[in-house]
Amino acid sequence: MYSIHKFFGLLFTISLGVGSLHAQNDSQATETIPVQVEFKRPLQMGAENTEAYLEQLKGKTVGVVANQTSTKDTLHLVDFLLNEKIKVARVFSPEHGFRGNADAGEHVKSDTDAKTGLPLVSLYGSNKKPSPEQLKGLDVVVFDLQDVGVRFYTYISTLHYVMEACAEEGIAVVVLDRPNPNIDVVDGPVRKEGFESFVGMHPIPILHGMTIGEYAKMINGEKWLGNGISCDLTVVPCLNYRRTDNYVLPIAPSPNLRTREAIYLYPSLCLFEGTAMSVGRGTDTPFEVYGHPNYGDSSTAFNFTPTPSYGAKHPKLEGELCRGKNLHQAGKKKMNYLYLSWLIDAYKNTEVDEFFTKGGNWFDLLAGTDELRKQIEKGLPETLIRGSWKADLDAFKEMRKAYLIYQ
Numbered sequence: 001m002y003s004i005h006k007f008f009g010l011l012f013t014i015s016l017g018v019g020s021l022h023a024q025n026d027s028q029a030t031e032t033i034p035v036q037v038e039f040k041r042p043l044q045m046g047a048e049n050t051e052a053y054l055e056q057l058k059g060k061t062v063g064v065v066a067n068q069t070s071t072k073d074t075l076h077l078v079d080f081l082l083n084e085k086i087k088v089a090r091v092f093s094p095e096h097g098f099r100g101n102a103d104a105g106e107h108v109k110s111d112t113d114a115k116t117g118l119p120l121v122s123l124y125g126s127n128k129k130p131s132p133e134q135l136k137g138l139d140v141v142v143f144d145l146q147d148v149g150v151r152f153y154t155y156i157s158t159l160h161y162v163m164e165a166c167a168e169e170g171i172a173v174v175v176l177d178r179p180n181p182n183i184d185v186v187d188g189p190v191r192k193e194g195f196e197s198f199v200g201m202h203p204i205p206i207l208h209g210m211t212i213g214e215y216a217k218m219i220n221g222e223k224w225l226g227n228g229i230s231c232d233l234t235v236v237p238c239l240n241y242r243r244t245d246n247y248v249l250p251i252a253p254s255p256n257l258r259t260r261e262a263i264y265l266y267p268s269l270c271l272f273e274g275t276a277m278s279v280g281r282g283t284d285t286p287f288e289v290y291g292h293p294n295y296g297d298s299s300t301a302f303n304f305t306p307t308p309s310y311g312a313k314h315p316k317l318e319g320e321l322c323r324g325k326n327l328h329q330a331g332k333k334k335m336n337y338l339y340l341s342w343l344i345d346a347y348k349n350t351e352v353d354e355f356f357t358k359g360g361n362w363f364d365l366l367a368g369t370d371e372l373r374k375q376i377e378k379g380l381p382e383t384l385i386r387g388s389w390k391a392d393l394d395a396f397k398e399m400r401k402a403y404l405i406y407q
Contacts, residue, residue: 006113019386028117029233030216030217030220030230030234032213032234034235035237035405035406037240037241037275037407041240042240043238043239043245044238045400046175046235047176048073049176051232052237053142053176057081057087057140057142059087059338060086060139061089061136061137061138061139062142063082063088063092063138064079064081064144065093065141065158066093066142067093067253068252069145069249069251071235075095079115089118089138091136091302092123092126092130092141092162093120093123093308094154095124095254096153098120111337123162124154125175125317126319128198129165130161131165132168132169135165137388141166141171141172143173143175143176144176145178145212146253147156147180147211147253148257148263148266149182149183149185149210149267150182150207150208151199151200151202151205151206152200152270152366153253154216155253157201158261159219160201163225165200167225167401168229168367170232172232173257174233174236175212175213175233175236176214176236177236177238178212179211179245180211181242181248182264182267183247184243184334184336185267185334185338186209186397187207188285188358188389189367189369189389190276190374190396191203192368195368201224202218202222202364203396206368207267208396209400213405214404214406216236216314217283218231218399218400235405240407243406246334248260254278255310256311257287258333259285259331260332261328262285262286262331264331264334265331267338268324268339268343269287269290269327270366271363272367273344273362274356274357274360274366274367275343275357275363276350276361277291277346281306281312281315281316282309283304283306283309286329288327288331289304289324289325289327289328290342291303291304291316291322291323291325291342292323292324292352293321296350300323302325303321303324304324305320306318322348325342325345340385347377357374376390
């Protein structure tokens with residue numbers, strides 16, 4: 001399937017979780033190609049690790065799950081595969097669309113790619129899971145999306161549905177791995193039963209500390225697909241990547257995560273989406289600020305006004321002057337846990353009839369439980385709230401060990 005690179009320096013070859021695609025035991029229906037780490041060599045994405053997957057695609061009819069982050073070097077993955085004479089039949093796109101310019105939650109229509117003429121199938125809105133008709137004729141689906149390591153970031157939910165649909169139709173899935181910019185943090189409440197949704201498919205914490213390839217292995221290994229089926233899965237790892245690497249995304253993974261600071265702050269600030277507060281959608285600094293017209297008092301120095309803009313056609317609190325806090329400086333360093341202090345501050349200092357909107361339902365789905373909202377409403381301190389997650393986090397970390405690829 002692949003040949004081993006000839007290296008000229010110190011080479012470590014780490015083989016973790018390698019199983020035959022044709023193994024009789026369904027729990028081993030995942031192949032993880034050996035990881036190669038050579039110091040002083042540049043990091044390579046799974047898409048750039050071409051010797052590990054290109055031969056597998058030749059002579060096959062291929063579907064690709066991709067968006068603007070799906071690149072091999074500077075060339076889009078779809079264009080690269082077509083240049084290599086791979087028969088790409090159709091492209092599937094996640095939330096925000098194939099070019100990544102749709103608002104969060106905006107219905108994305110199926111269409112045709114203007115550059116290649118390939119049919120585009122949206123996997124967002126009413127069609128989150130590929131149908132048998134949409135998969136018809138495919139031999140393999142290549143999945144290549146840049147994730148940010150957060151449970152409610154919906155690309156891992158799309159991954160689940162793609163794996164499930166392909167397993168049902170006997171189609172192989174190849175996941176081209178990419179680094180997780182928040183890989184060193186595992187924190188937040190673990191999603192409870194009864195709070196399943198597209199922003200919480202699995203019983204994991206808000207920050208799961210895994211790459212999308214590792215996560216695909218977990219979906220398979222924990223039998224989270226419908227009826228406990230297993231996907232014929234190959235994970236193509238990044239080369240020269242370690243969990244201690246500080247990876248900065250070269251391309252925004254979605255319209256409102258435009259900066260390194262926003263990506264670091266996002267896990268903590270996205271919980272504000274279930275409240276009356278704005279997180280800066282409709283400004284130049286989404287997910288770097290929070291505010292509300294009734295936050296604090298007139299002496300609050302920082303303010304912003306959300307207006308219709310790229311990635312936010314109709315932002316929350318549109319046209320209203322919001323007083324709040326600018327967290328840009330805080331976001332310059334990686335977060336080492338899920339911060340609740342900002343949420344607690346906003347709850348205590350914002351005069352509104354309903355802080356947790358829609359009866360708290362959306363906040364509870366984002367949190368994966370109603371316990372967090374109730375703890376904040378009771379005025380519990382952050383340390384006590386965080387302590388209530390420990391047992392579940394310890395159990396998750398233990399389960400996670402079996403699926404990790406990188407040291």
